[in-house]
Amino acid sequence: QKTKEGFFSKLAKAVAGKDKVDEEVLDQVEDALISADVGVDTTVAIINRIEQRVARDKYLGTSQLNDILQEEIMSMLTSAPSNEFATFDVPAGKKPYVILVVGVNGVGKTTTIGKLAHNFKKNGKSVLLGAADTFRAAAVDQLTIWSDRVGVPIVKKEMGSDPSSVAFDAVQSAIARDSDVVIIDTAGRLHNKAYLMDELGKIRRVISKKMPDAPHEVLLVLDGSTGQNAIEQARHFTAATDVTAIAVTKLDGTAKGGVVLAIANQFRIPVKYIGVGERMEDLQIFDKAEFVDSLFSLK
Amino acid sequence: MFENLSERLESAFKQLKGEGRINEINIATTVKEIRRALVDADVNYKIAKEFTDKVKDKAIGEKVITSVSPGQLMVKIVKDELAELMGGKEHEIDLSGKPTVILIAGLQGSGKTTFSGKLANFLNSKKNKKPLLVAADIYRPAAMEQLRVLAEQIKVPVHIELENRDAVAIAQNAIALAKQNGNNVVIIDTAGRLAIDEAMMTEVANIKAAVNPSEILFVVDSMTGQDAVNTAKAFNDRLDFTGVVLTKLDGDTRGGAALTIKYTVDKPIKFVSMGEKMEALDIFYPERMAQRILGMGDITTLVERA
Numbered sequence: 001q002k003t004k005e006g007f008f009s010k011l012a013k014a015v016a017g018k019d020k021v022d023e024e025v026l027d028q029v030e031d032a033l034i035s036a037d038v039g040v041d042t043t044v045a046i047i048n049r050i051e052q053r054v055a056r057d058k059y060l061g062t063s064q065l066n067d068i069l070q071e072e073i074m075s076m077l078t079s080a081p082s083n084e085f086a087t088f089d090v091p092a093g094k095k096p097y098v099i100l101v102v103g104v105n106g107v108g109k110t111t112t113i114g115k116l117a118h119n120f121k122k123n124g125k126s127v128l129l130g131a132a133d134t135f136r137a138a139a140v141d142q143l144t145i146w147s148d149r150v151g152v153p154i155v156k157k158e159m160g161s162d163p164s165s166v167a168f169d170a171v172q173s174a175i176a177r178d179s180d181v182v183i184i185d186t187a188g189r190l191h192n193k194a195y196l197m198d199e200l201g202k203i204r205r206v207i208s209k210k211m212p213d214a215p216h217e218v219l220l221v222l223d224g225s226t227g228q229n230a231i232e233q234a235r236h237f238t239a240a241t242d243v244t245a246i247a248v249t250k251l252d253g254t255a256k257g258g259v260v261l262a263i264a265n266q267f268r269i270p271v272k273y274i275g276v277g278e279r280m281e282d283l284q285i286f287d288k289a290e291f292v293d294s295l296f297s298l299k
Numbered sequence: 300m301f302e303n304l305s306e307r308l309e310s311a312f313k314q315l316k317g318e319g320r321i322n323e324i325n326i327a328t329t330v331k332e333i334r335r336a337l338v339d340a341d342v343n344y345k346i347a348k349e350f351t352d353k354v355k356d357k358a359i360g361e362k363v364i365t366s367v368s369p370g371q372l373m374v375k376i377v378k379d380e381l382a383e384l385m386g387g388k389e390h391e392i393d394l395s396g397k398p399t400v401i402l403i404a405g406l407q408g409s410g411k412t413t414f415s416g417k418l419a420n421f422l423n424s425k426k427n428k429k430p431l432l433v434a435a436d437i438y439r440p441a442a443m444e445q446l447r448v449l450a451e452q453i454k455v456p457v458h459i460e461l462e463n464r465d466a467v468a469i470a471q472n473a474i475a476l477a478k479q480n481g482n483n484v485v486i487i488d489t490a491g492r493l494a495i496d497e498a499m500m501t502e503v504a505n506i507k508a509a510v511n512p513s514e515i516l517f518v519v520d521s522m523t524g525q526d527a528v529n530t531a532k533a534f535n536d537r538l539d540f541t542g543v544v545l546t547k548l549d550g551d552t553r554g555g556a557a558l559t560i561k562y563t564v565d566k567p568i569k570f571v572s573m574g575e576k577m578e579a580l581d582i583f584y585p586e587r588m589a590q591r592i593l594g595m596g597d598i599t600t601l602v603e604r605a
C-alpha cells in the first residue's frame with residue numbers, strides 16, 4: 001500500500017491544479033507502464049483508450065484516473081472460466097486432473113510444481129508428481145526433494161528416459177492410486193527449437209492415449225523479469241501444446257511482469273498463479289486488481 | 300514485433316530524401332522509430348532515450364549526399380554508436396591468481412550453475428588450467444547435485460559439503476583444498492538471489508570478502524526486461540563485479556538488457572552462453588550484439604535496397 005502511493009502521489013503532483021489529463025500526466029502513465037515491461041504496443045493502446053475516455057467523460061481527478069486505468073488494464077486480462085480460480089481446487093469430473101507444466105529454461109517450473117502440490121494438498125487434494133524432465137542435470141533429484149518436502153508421491157525414471165513414457169506412467173499411476181491431481185514437470189526448452197517443441201507435442205499425445213481428455217491444463221510458466229520475449233514464448237508454446245493457463249514467477253523481485261498484459265490480451269490465456277518466493281507457501285492465485293496496482297508500485 | 304521495423308524506418312527515411320542536411324525536424328520520426336525499436340528489444344526506456352538523443356546530436360548537420368542515402372547514414376551512425384557502447388577494450392579474464400578465484404553471482408535461474416560448468420570446461424580444455432568447481436548454493440533443492448553431475452560430465456573436480464549450512468565456510472574450505480591439490484582456478488557457484496534480498500546479498504558480499512576473488516561474474520538472462528537496470532546496479536553496488544555473462548542467447552530474444560547493463564554499470568560482457576551443452580560458450584562480440592538488438596537483419600536489407 002505504501003509503495004503504491006508513491007506513484008499516485010507523484011501523479012497527484014503532476015495533475016495538481018489541472019482540470020484534465022494532459023500530456024504530462026499521460027507521459028507519466030506511459031513511463032510507468034513501459035518500465036513495468038508492458039511493451040510499447042500495449043502501452044500505446046492503453047494510453048489511447050484513456051485519452052478517448054477522458055475526452056468523453058471529462059477528467060475529474062487522480063482517483064478517477066486511477067479507476068479508469070484499472071478498468072482499462074483489467075479489461076485486457078482474460079477472465080478465467082468462472083468458479084475455477086478462487087482457490088487451489090480442480091474441476092469436478094476430471095480425475096485425475098492432469099496438469100502439464102511447460103516453459104523456457106530456468107523460469108521456475110519445478111519450483112511452481114512443488115508449490116502447487118503443497119497448496120493442492122493443503123486444500124485436501126491427493127497429488128502425484130511426474131518427473132518428465134529427464135534431461136537437465138539433477139532435475140529429477142530436485143523434484144524428488146520437492147515431493148519429500150510436500151509429502152506427495154512421485155513417478156520417475158532414470159535420467160535420459162523418454163519424457164513421454166514418464167508422463168504416461170505418472171497418469172497411469174495417478175489413476176491406479178485414485179489421485180485427484182497429477183502434475184507433470186518438463187525440461188526447460190527455448191521456444192525457437194523446433195525439435196524440443198515437437199517433443200512437448202508428443203508428451204501431450206501420449207498422455208491423451210492414457211486419458212483422452214487429458215492434459216486438462218497446460219500451464220505455461222513465465223519468468224516475471226522477462227521482457228518482450230515472453231510474447232514469443234507464449235506464441236510458440238501455445239502453438240505446440242495449447243496452453244490453457246499462465247503462471248508468472250519471481251514477482252517478489254523488482255520486476256513487474258507487465259508483459260503478461262500483452263499476452264493475456266493477444267492470446268486470451270488467463271493468468272492463474274503468481275510466484276512470490278522460493279518457499280512452498282510462495283504461490284498465490286492471480287488477482288487482477290492487485291496485479292494492476294503493482295504495475296504502478298515503486299518497489 | 301519487428302517485422303515492420305524496416306518498413307517503419309524506411310518510411311521515416313523517405314522523409315529525409317531530397318533534404319540537404321539532417322536537421323532536428325526531418326530526423327524526428329527516424330529517431331522515434333529507433334527509440335521504439337530499442338524499447339521493443341527490452342533496452343531500458345530511459346537509456347533508449349539518452350542513446351537516441353546522442354545519436355540525433357551526432358547526425359544533425361550531417362550532409363545528406365546522393366552517394367549515401369540518409370537511411371544508410373543513420374543506420375551507420377546508430378550501429379557504430381551502439382557497437383562502441385557495447386564494446387570498448389577487449390577484456391580477457393584475469394587468471395593470474397594463485398589460485399585464481401572466480402565468483403559467480405546473479406538472479407535465480409539465470410544460468411549460473413550451467414555457466415560455472417562451462418567455464419570450468421573452457422579453462423580446462425582450452426586454457427590448460429586445473430579448475431576446481433565449488434558448490435556454494437546451500438538453498439536450491441539439488442543445486443549441489445546439479446553441479447556434481449556437470450563436473451562429472453566435463454571431468455573436473457568439484458567440492459561439495461552437503462551438510463554445511465555456511466556458504467562462506469564452504470568457499471573458504473574449497474580454496475584451502477585447491478591449494479592442497481594444485482588446482483589453479485577455483486570457480487564458486489552461488490545460489491540465485493534477488494537484489495532486494497538483504498540477507499542473501501549480505502551472504503554473497505561475505506563470500507567475496509572471505510575469498511578475495513579476482514573475477515566476479517554477474518550472470519544475467521538475455522531475455523530480461525526493463526528491470527535489468529535495477530538488478531545490475533544493485534549487484535554492482537554490492538559486489539563491484541568484474542564482468543557480465545549473458546545467457547540463453549540461443550533463443551530469439553533481441554537482448555536489449557545487454558545494452559542496459561553495459562550502459563548502467565559499464566562493466567565488460569566477458570562471455571555469452573548459448574545452449575545447455577557444456578561446450579555452448581563463446582566470447583562476446585559487440586558488433587553482433589548491436590546488430591541483434593537493432594534487428595539488423597531488417598536494417599541490412601534496408602541498406603542494400605537504399
Ligand SMILES: Nc1nc2c(ncn2[C@@H]2O[C@H](COP(=O)(O)OP(=O)(O)OP(=O)(O)O)[C@@H](O)[C@H]2O)c(=O)[nH]1
Nearest residue numbers: 105106107108109110111188250275276277407408
Ligand atoms: N525469488 C523467486 N525465485 C523463484 C521463484 N520461482 C522459482 N524461483 C527460483 O528460480 C530458480 C529456477 O527455478 P526452477 O523451478 O528450477 O526452474 P525451472 O523452470 O524448473 O528450470 P529448468 O527446469 O532448468 O528449466 C530456482 O532457484 C528457484 O528457487 C519465485 O517465485 N521467486
Ligand SMILES: Nc1nc2c(ncn2[C@@H]2O[C@H](COP(=O)(O)OP(=O)(O)OP(=O)(O)O)[C@@H](O)[C@H]2O)c(=O)[nH]1
Nearest residue numbers: 105106407408409410411412413491547572573574
Ligand atoms: N538454452 C539455454 N539454456 C541455458 C543456458 N544456460 C543455462 N540454461 C538452462 O537454464 C536453466 C537454469 O540454469 P541454471 O544453471 O540451473 O541456473 P542458475 O542460475 O544456476 O539457477 P539457480 O541456481 O536456481 O539460481 C537450466 O535449464 C539450464 O540448462 C543457455 O545458454 N541456453
Ligand SMILES: [Mg+2]
Nearest residue numbers: 109110133139
Ligand atoms: Mg525444472
Ligand SMILES: [Mg+2]
Nearest residue numbers: 411412436442
Ligand atoms: Mg544454480
